Amino acid sequence: MTKRLRIVAIDGPAGAGKSTIAKALAVALNIPYLDTGAMYRMVTYAALRDGIDIKNESDVAAIAKGMRAVMKSDRFLVDDVDVTDIIRGPQVTEAVSTVAALSAVRSELRASQRSWVENAGGGVVEGRDIGTVVFPDATLKVFLTASPAVRAQRRVAQSGGDVVEIEEQIRQRDHLDSTRADSPLRESNDSLFIDTTDLSIDAVVKQITSSVESIESNINE
Ligand code: DC
Numbered sequence: 001m002t003k004r005l006r007i008v009a010i011d012g013p014a015g016a017g018k019s020t021i022a023k024a025l026a027v028a029l030n031i032p033y034l035d036t037g038a039m040y041r042m043v044t045y046a047a048l049r050d051g052i053d054i055k056n057e058s059d060v061a062a063i064a065k066g067m068r069a070v071m072k073s074d075r076f077l078v079d080d081v082d083v084t085d086i087i088r089g090p091q092v093t094e095a096v097s098t099v100a101a102l103s104a105v106r107s108e109l110r111a112s113q114r115s116w117v118e119n120a121g122g123g124v125v126e127g128r129d130i131g132t133v134v135f136p137d138a139t140l141k142v143f144l145t146a147s148p149a150v151r152a153q154r155r156v157a158q159s160g161g162d163v164v165e166i167e168e169q170i171r172q173r174d175h176l177d178s179t180r181a182d183s184p185l186r187e188s189n190d191s192l193f194i195d196t197t198d199l200s201i202d203a204v205v206k207q208i209t210s211s212v213e214s215i216e217s218n219i220n221e
Contacts, residue, residue, distance in 0.1 A: 005122040006031055008212060009130035012144035013174045013185060015151025017196045017204065021144065022126040024205045029212060032120045036127035039109050041087035042069050042078050044099045048091060054098050061104035088159065097176035106182050110134050129183035131191050140212050141191035150197050
């Protein structure tokens with residue numbers, strides 16, 4: 001019998017604490033961490049770099065297929081250029097939801113995400129459609145959220161900016177991500193739902209870790 005991979009899917013809107021929690025969780029569970037939002041950001045960066053119309057599905061999908069994306073711990077390289085900072089900047093952030101709505105791009109990235117996890121032997125995978133579409137059979141699916149005001153405050157604490165403006169941008173991005181036709185952001189009905197508004201990172205990580213352990217001990221019984 002092949003051993004079941006340990007996969008934890010973490011989905012939720014921007015600023016819900018996904019990245020911080022997913023990274024800490026990967027350390028606690030001793031498995032690698034994959035930030036799938038960064039993959040959509042890398043494709044967006046390459047499309048903007050090449051001056052491609054980001055609504056043109058086949059052109060952007062060709063970029064996603066042809067670019068050389070490398071994810072090395074906390075650094076991201078596209079065609080040998082370190083794009084770690086630029087993919088978090090305003091131009092990519094503004095355009096990324098448009099790129100993430102393109103089905104041909106999503107299917108390309110879904111395939112990369114599955115083979116990445118297969119090669120890594122499991123992982124904590126963070127995104128918007130991980131539990132619903134990419135890994136519906138994950139060991140555990142988690143849906144993280146927090147109030148829009150708290151999500152905006154966290155983004156400002158991380159990267160600066162005006163809290164009112166950031167809250168508006170977050171609302172717009174949530175709207176685009178949850179209303180697109182292909183794999184919209186939504187909670188799957190068998191996920192562990194956690195509202196992180198009033199919780200510490202440590203408390204959330206402990207809750208998820210103990211859920212994974214109890215699921216695995218039930219499977220092994
Ligand atoms: O998590 P993030 O802010 O880096 O995500 C960037 C964008 O990519 C955001 O608009 C949602 C989208 N995304 C997605 O559609 N599916 C994923 N699995 C991950 C991110």
